[in-house]
Amino acid sequence: MSGTTAGARRSTLVLVVATAVALGATACGGTTKNSADTTGTGNGTKTVTKADPNAPTKKDLTVAFLPKQVNNPYFTTADNGGKKAVESLGSTYKEVGTSSGTDTAGQVSYVNTLTQQQADAIAVSAQDPGALCTALKQAMNNGVSVVTYDSDTNKDCRQLFVSPASAEDLGRTQVQLLAKQIGGKGEIAILSAAQTATNQNTWIEFMKDELTKPSYKNIKLVKIAYGDDDAQKSFQQTQGLLQEHPNLKGIISPTTVGIKAAAQYLSGSKYKGNVKLTGLGTPNDMRAYIKNGTVEAFELWDPATLGALAAHAAIALESGQITGTEGETLNAGPLGTYTIGKDNTLSPGNPTVFNNTNIDKYNF
The missing domain is CATH 3.40.50.2300 (Response regulator)
Structure with a gap:
């Protein structure tokens, strides 16, 4: 992360803060990015001023990927795609997660730790639609941009979902x-x-x-x-x-x-x-x-593209280029341009069918 203050990083953000959440408070502890600047309605969402597609892309951010399961070949490919995109945009990538695909408590703990560590953005593939909500809302309340990819949470627990395909x-x-x-x-x-x-x-x-x-x-x-x-x-x-x-x-x-x-x-x-x-x-x-x-x-679908798109979305949210609202346009660099759809969702495209005639053309 850069030495920039939290207030400067969040100059375009208007934070809304939930009422005290015991789980987040006990699991995180310590100082969070916006612990001294918390006012709001308590609905757990992070609202942003009107998107500016021409806003400069922020650099020196920390973007954390939290897959459903680390060391899973699929998520390794997806997260490596995210890593490449994050670093190409001038920011720092990190991956955390559990080795089990069903350790929801572990995922919650990682979200709380990332919030405490003042990560700028989190891209998470949720093991359970509701289990992460309290922790993710706490993260958003503290100024963290939250994107889900591959597997979604409840839609009010994140700003944007990057869906593998329809x-x-x-x-x-x-x-x-x-x-x-x-x-x-x-x-x-x-x-x-x-x-x-x-x-x-x-x-x-x-x-x-x-x-x-x-x-x-x-x-x-x-x-x-x-x-x-x-x-x-x-x-x-x-x-x-x-x-x-x-x-x-x-x-x-x-x-x-x-x-x-x-x-x-x-x-x-x-x-x-x-x-x-x-x-x-x-x-x-x-x-x-x-x-x-x-x-x-x-x-x-191509999981590397999925991870890269999640990275572009997370940094665009942090930069104020999008808010995650339906109808907004995300410029994802070499991946192309995408329009955010219903329920604050975007997708890299249709799945590919693999068989004996084409499988040797792919390496992931």
Whole structure:
């Protein structure tokens, strides 16, 4: 961080402060960025004066990324994209987080610590939609810009959500991929991450809705299993699904950890080639399973672009170039220009389908 005072860094910001929050106060302690300058309505939101798209980009900021799970290949790629973008804009990047995809208390603790350390902005992928809200509102009350990426919180607990792609498109296209692979009939299951994961649950609701269409009348969703983004548990859940439902024709796993674990199980079993698998995965994780015939096709967006867009959004918020309001335009440099949509959300674009014809073109 620069030696600039908090007041100078926040010259364009009008802070609104919540009533004292016991969790934030006990977990953080000490002095926070705006602890001596706190007035407001208590709704936990950080409001900014009218956006100035031509405002200079602030430098020497500290932008912290808090993924759902560190050392997860997907988040490593996403956060490295964020790191590259942050540093290209003249600021300092840091990554913190837990090694578990379900440690919500750990995520809360990291948010509180970053607030105490006076980070300028936080980009977080939430493990639970509500668990982080108190801590994130406290952060915003203390002048921290908050962006969610990949997995959202409740919308009043952040300023902007960078969505991987349209939630509806992701949910529906995964069903469409699997339906084509199983010939439009048979029992299917979903292998999700944590039961509380916001993005997973949103996609699954669109999957369910897609399955109500007449064209899927011969497809039956028999179970939703949860592997908690843990490789071993996801492997075991795949085994359990096939034991419990011997007539299963296909599995959708909308999580990079889950689809890889499911592919690993299927590739060494009698079900290889007979039970179809699709979902969201990275090309590097899934290449071997595409090559050996375990998986025909899966999809994903480019996580590096997602992380980079989150970085650009966080710094634009700090610079006063955007406020996160629907209709505003974000200039994300080499990534292009994006318009903020409903619920203060923006997205890098549609997912890419990976199969044997194109997977070798990608390296992430």
